[in-house]
Amino acid sequence: MEKRAIFRSAWLPYLLVAPQIAVTIIFFFLPAVQAVWYSFQVQDAFGNDTQFVWFENFAAIFHDEAYLNSFEVTAVFSLLVAVLGLAISLLLATMADRVLRGALAYRTLLIWPYAVAPAVAGVLWAFLFSPSIGVVSFLLGKMGIDWNWVLRGDQAMLLVVMAATWKQISYNFLFFLAGLQSIPRSLIEAAAIDGAGPTRRFWTIVFPLLSPTTFFLLVVNVVYAFFDTFGVIDATTFGGPAQATNILVYKVYFDGVKAADLGGSSAQSVVLMIIVITLTVIQFRFVEKKVNY
């Protein structure tokens, strides 16, 4: 879509886009290009000697057990966060859409975690499930479950998944509710007259009509699980125990900042960039076309 009525000026539009473009170049393009540049280099421990090594860093990370493990961890983690987050919030949104009384009150009560920082969410859940002082781990202990995420990888994963999902439920819920409320009532009424019960109506009418929202949220949630959950991990498990929760973005940070492996970390950054770009392109392709029946 283009505008017909336009203003003319030789310099004004440049002045108007200048701040945005300046920030974009200095803090987005420059660093991104540098990341690519570093990813082709190896530096010695003191940063004095730099060698250009082409794709050696990439070859190295893809032969690194820890990195491949991190891929697997990220896949499991983001799949769990996205699927659990979407399922729970869809259930809640469907229920909130059904009830006549109190829908707004429920929305207000469910919106809260959106305001909570991922790192703070991590701290809260780590506290609840703390092996020594946590309330929930105490109850689990009473029930005979040995809960110690500090030592056990699967439990650590479960903890970060819970914290990350909890934080994201509000966001998904808001979108699902808005999507549900935009479905024409007449369609659902027609199905009801034809004798379809609530479950049947949901799966044959509501769910397919909701597919653009669901798909959009799926991509958003995967991106969220890939990047924004850095705070959750850093506030709880630090990627441990034994790398069980070491997601890709945490590994980039750890290798680059803590272990000072510039080349390796940059190569990982480049891989991550490729992943985000792919996800964004997929998202826009589908949003344009609208996944629909």
Place this chain on the structure above:
Amino acid sequence: MVQNRPWVTFCSHAILILGVLLVAFPLYVTFVASTHTLEEILSVPMPLTPGTHLWENYAQVLRSGSTRGAAAPVGRMMFNSLVMALVIAFGKIAISIVASFAIVYFRFPLRRTFFWMIFITLMLPVEVRIIPTYKVVSDLGMLNSYVGLTLPLIASATATFLFRQFFLTIPDELAEAARMDGAGPMRFFFDVLLPLSATSIAALFVIQFIYGWNQYLWPLLITSDESMYTAVIGIKRMIVGGDALTEWQLVMATAMLAMIPPAIVVLLMQKWFVKGLVDTEK
């Protein structure tokens, strides 16, 4: 409601209430923990009703932070968070709205190039370019400063898109009429476009305020000086490792304090926020 099925309605309410409880439980425990002494929290299981040390704990963190971890007053940290959130929110809105104005209402060489440059930033979250961005900011001497905390996060493809989408829906006649009456582009921008954009601005403000307030990785990297910590970083730095060593009552009081401002913003502006969220992404 299509059919009246009391049993299903009852179930819906039950599920919703369960959901609300699940969402609220961690927040409730946080509140309770912030009102007890460390001894009470460490006595497993900790009490689940509010204690009597609320005032004491909050006053302690606000004035002087924790004694074993970060010792900067949380009052100061909250001020830093507030500066960061406000500058990012207003900064993003300001630079995006003028950029979209130029892109929609002017024809000029490089227009498409600029548009795509902004578009691509959508694909490069801070997390994937941590070290080079850190280097740029450190070379510019912006470590431990408000400029360093905010400026690199201020470019926003999301806001630019939202405004662009919105401007495209404004009838061309408005701009034509304004031009006919002799208004220049900036006059049109301030007198027509800006007032029309009020709702979008309000919605974006909520989204970006929360984005700014909740930043974690970036302030973690570039603030080493305790007086520049944001509230979220402060919480993290108060956890010193080892459940018995950390002053949990203070951590939880700080967590409550760190959650209150964004929560207030969300609740007060709920209507616009919901509209904005749903419109921005689609």
